[in-house]
Amino acid sequence: MKEYQTITEVSGPLVYVEIDEPIGYDEIVEIETPSGETKRGQVLESSDGLVAIQVFEGTEGIGQDASVRFLGETMKMPVTEDLLGRVLDGSGNPIDGGPDIVPDERRDIIGSAINPHAREYPEDFIQTGVSSIDGMNTLVRGQKLPIFSASGLPHNDLALQVARQAEVPEEGDEDDDTEFAVVFGAMGITQEEANEFMDDFERTGALERSVVFTNLADDPAVERTITPRLALTTAEYLAFDKGYHVLVILTDMTNYCEALREIGAAREEVPGRRGYPGYMYTDLAQLYERAGRIKGREGTVTQLPILTMPGDDETHPIPDLTGYITEGQIMMDRDLNSQGVTPPVDVSPSLSRLMDDGIGEGLTRGDHGDVADQLFAAYAEGKDLRDLVNIVGREALSERDNKYLDFADAFESEFVDQGFDTDRSIEETLGIGWDVLSMLPKEELNRLDEEHIEQYYTEDVEVETDSEESDDSPVSAD
Numbered sequence: 001m002k003e004y005q006t007i008t009e010v011s012g013p014l015v016y017v018e019i020d021e022p023i024g025y026d027e028i029v030e031i032e033t034p035s036g037e038t039k040r041g042q043v044l045e046s047s048d049g050l051v052a053i054q055v056f057e058g059t060e061g062i063g064q065d066a067s068v069r070f071l072g073e074t075m076k077m078p079v080t081e082d083l084l085g086r087v088l089d090g091s092g093n094p095i096d097g098g099p100d101i102v103p104d105e106r107r108d109i110i111g112s113a114i115n116p117h118a119r120e121y122p123e124d125f126i127q128t129g130v131s132s133i134d135g136m137n138t139l140v141r142g143q144k145l146p147i148f149s150a151s152g153l154p155h156n157d158l159a160l161q162v163a164r165q166a167e168v169p170e171e172g173d174e175d176d177d178t179e180f181a182v183v184f185g186a187m188g189i190t191q192e193e194a195n196e197f198m199d200d201f202e203r204t205g206a207l208e209r210s211v212v213f214t215n216l217a218d219d220p221a222v223e224r225t226i227t228p229r230l231a232l233t234t235a236e237y238l239a240f241d242k243g244y245h246v247l248v249i250l251t252d253m254t255n256y257c258e259a260l261r262e263i264g265a266a267r268e269e270v271p272g273r274r275g276y277p278g279y280m281y282t283d284l285a286q287l288y289e290r291a292g293r294i295k296g297r298e299g300t301v302t303q304l305p306i307l308t309m310p311g312d313d314e315t316h317p318i319p320d321l322t323g324y325i326t327e328g329q330i331m332m333d334r335d336l337n338s339q340g341v342t343p344p345v346d347v348s349p350s351l352s353r354l355m356d357d358g359i360g361e362g363l364t365r366g367d368h369g370d371v372a373d374q375l376f377a378a379y380a381e382g383k384d385l386r387d388l389v390n391i392v393g394r395e396a397l398s399e400r401d402n403k404y405l406d407f408a409d410a411f412e413s414e415f416v417d418q419g420f421d422t423d424r425s426i427e428e429t430l431g432i433g434w435d436v437l438s439m440l441p442k443e444e445l446n447r448l449d450e451e452h453i454e455q456y457y458t459e460d461v462e463v464e465t466d467s468e469e470s471d472d473s474p475v476s477a478d
Helices: 155-165 173-179 191-204 221-225 227-240 253-266 280-288 317-325 334-338 368-392 399-416 426-437 450-456
Strands: 007-011 014-018 027-032 038-047 050-055 067-074 076-079 086-089 105-108 147-149 180-189 210-216 245-251 292-294 300-308 328-332 345-352
Touching: 027 050, 050 221, 076 227, 105 227, 147 155, 155 180, 155 191, 155 245, 155 300, 180 191, 180 221, 180 227, 180 253, 191 210, 210 227, 221 227, 221 253, 227 245, 227 280, 227 300, 245 253, 253 280, 253 300, 253 317, 280 300, 280 317, 300 317, 317 328, 328 334, 345 368, 368 399, 368 426, 399 426, 426 450
Parallel strands: 086 210, 147 300, 147 328, 180 210, 180 245, 245 300
Antiparallel strands: 007 014, 014 050, 027 038, 027 067, 038 050, 076 105, 292 300, 328 345
């Protein structure tokens, strides 16, 4: 193995080295500093006589007297079923004090794209226990459904709730623990957030069926570019080799994209929108498209990436490009959060494009699709009437309009607001949906079958709403 001492430049996370032989793209590199410290890197660009290396552990201490060795192989993840219950850093090294990982094999973290002909259409329900997702924006096995959040919103709490509650109800109780696994990849989180994640995983026992990767905010930004690939490689092994239904939760994709921008700036690339690399769409697609099902394989990979929209702007390149690639989005809302609704999911702009194929008779319940449609329609009308109330007051509205206003309040307080510790089955979720729909007259339920109305509609339902509680308050009187 040749060793070079021909470093010509160090720029941010990049090291430039002169070479006299062909070097492969993505090849792994070891850089030994004069102090004896060894750092790993990856070839980012290779041309005649010069290579650019991105260093995972940061370039501090690397000078022209450092030694560079090219290992002749790409980055690989040691995979084994024993990874379940383990906590790893952003480079795949154990940090939980447990034994060394003895892998069944080592897999290239770039992975192979799933042949479109070999893909099986996603159509099996995953129960998260969160009504606003299960009832209104259902997640199905093999889907990629991102959560669009914003700075200061409790997206981490929602991620933890889904991680510990998610299950495949059809599999049977005795198989749930062994057949369902969670791969949790955290990028650029603070130490406080990391401690919160680990405390929750250990307290609830969710760690036993999880593999956790943590890249902290003070870790090198370059490491963030490999953390999701390590997580997805692990998920693919558990799913397609060991038959698990794997839910991959990646947070926060915004930190990942910021790392791409930092590397692009160090390489002096021509920037795209808002300074992000022009190839960011392709790069994100390489990650998101690793979700799916393969014909003839029992396991599945489902993705739930989480991103915080800079400036609450859904047209920002990160959520914008993510929305093009993925099959819908779950939108978190700042106003609902300020009202104390948890989780603060705004179902109106949220969407699951594969929902219709994953619900219904034999999957959830025969009335599920119609109930969701009716809830969407009634809630939309109630929200429109809120704007009108701000102008003319409730007294000017008809009895019908007031019922829709009460429905909108009840929908948020009873259906959406459930806290982060409540695990609802799909039967409970649909039951609550019928309870709030029963506040409306039967003739208004024009999206529901008569037989379902006869079976589930409840006469004279009274749900206490925020507006009713505040009728006598000075604010309401004004």
